[in-house]
Amino acid sequence: MDMRSCFLYCAGEYYDGFITPREGDIKVAVDGGFKLCESLGITPDCIIGDFDSLGSVPQNAIVLPREKDDTDTLAACKRYLSAGIKRFYLLGAVGGRDEHTFANIQLLKFLAERGAQGFMFANNRSFTAIKDCEVTFCEEYTGYISVFSLSDKTGVSIKGLKYELDGATLSSSYPLGVSNEFTGRSAKIRAVGGTLLLIFDRKGDLTLPYYNI
Numbered sequence: 001m002d003m004r005s006c007f008l009y010c011a012g013e014y015y016d017g018f019i020t021p022r023e024g025d026i027k028v029a030v031d032g033g034f035k036l037c038e039s040l041g042i043t044p045d046c047i048i049g050d051f052d053s054l055g056s057v058p059q060n061a062i063v064l065p066r067e068k069d070d071t072d073t074l075a076a077c078k079r080y081l082s083a084g085i086k087r088f089y090l091l092g093a094v095g096g097r098d099e100h101t102f103a104n105i106q107l108l109k110f111l112a113e114r115g116a117q118g119f120m121f122a123n124n125r126s127f128t129a130i131k132d133c134e135v136t137f138c139e140e141y142t143g144y145i146s147v148f149s150l151s152d153k154t155g156v157s158i159k160g161l162k163y164e165l166d167g168a169t170l171s172s173s174y175p176l177g178v179s180n181e182f183t184g185r186s187a188k189i190r191a192v193g194g195t196l197l198l199i200f201d202r203k204g205d206l207t208l209p210y211y212n213i
Contacts, residue, residue, distance in 0.1 A: 002084035008076055009033035009042065010104075011053060013095025017121040018205040026080060031072045034058050036092050048076050071103050074110065081114060090120035094127075105129075109150045109195050117211055126202040128209070134190040135198070135209040137182065143201030147177030147189060154194025160187030170196070 005025045011032030021027055029037045031049025047061040049072040057063060064075055077088060088111060093104040104120055108129035111118035120127045128135070129150060137145075137160075147156065149170040158165040162181040170177055182201075189198065202208070 002086065004085055005087040005089060006077075006080045006085045007089045007091065008073060008093070009036045009040075009044065010073055010090060010092040010100075011036070011096065012092045012100060012104075013122075014092045015094070015121045015123050017089055017091055017119065017126070019089050019119075019208070026085065028076050028080070029058075030076050033092055034061075046076070046079075048072060048079070071100070071107075073104060074107055077107060077111065077118075081111075081116060086116045088116060088118045090118065093120040094122045105197060106150075108197065112195050119208060124201060124203050125199060126208065127197065127199050129195055129197050130189070130191045130211070131195040132192060134188055134212040136212060137187040137189075137200070137209045138207060139184055139186050140206060141182040141187070141200070141202070142184070143182060143203075145180050145182060145187075145198060145200035147180065148172075148175060148197045148199075149177075149194055150197050151194030154196055155190075155192035156196065157190040157192075158188070160185045161189075170194075 007021050007027045008030050010030045014036055027042055027044045029044035029047045032053045034047055037044050047058050050064045050066045051057050052066050090104055094101045108118045112129040112131040149172045152172055154170050156165050156168050156170050162183055
């Protein structure tokens, strides 16, 4: 597996994910996210989008058609999934137009279903999706975590949180998993046969959960 990560800088509201690209990681400006890169002093390795909102096309950009099925962010993810990248960080992927936030939540599901890991960030909140794997949260996590099924039905096991489950089933039409809590213990969440969305409190540079594929 390619060990590089792909950082996607999008055009929504920017919240620091406290994740810094390492040498060799890929930095992608997605459409209006080019302005975010400029404000952060980041030189992107790739600039991609239809640039309907930016007003002008940056030099050396990959220009997508304005009428298309894929969002600009999805098109960028597909490009680097096909190159073997399996870990994606979406920055500036929430806020703005609500439909784009929801589209990016669906994108987390798209990545999970292809064996990849995706994270996006709001204010002290992080989002990820898992399918047929387990994630581990270290004992330093505090606050709330919510677990939602993005599939019709998903098998779920939860250990180390306030409310535990063993071989339960969550559905996409009933929000049973809202507002669970960290307890100061290491916590594990496993998804079987479907995809789970995890939304959890995460402050500062606390390490993101570890995937056990």
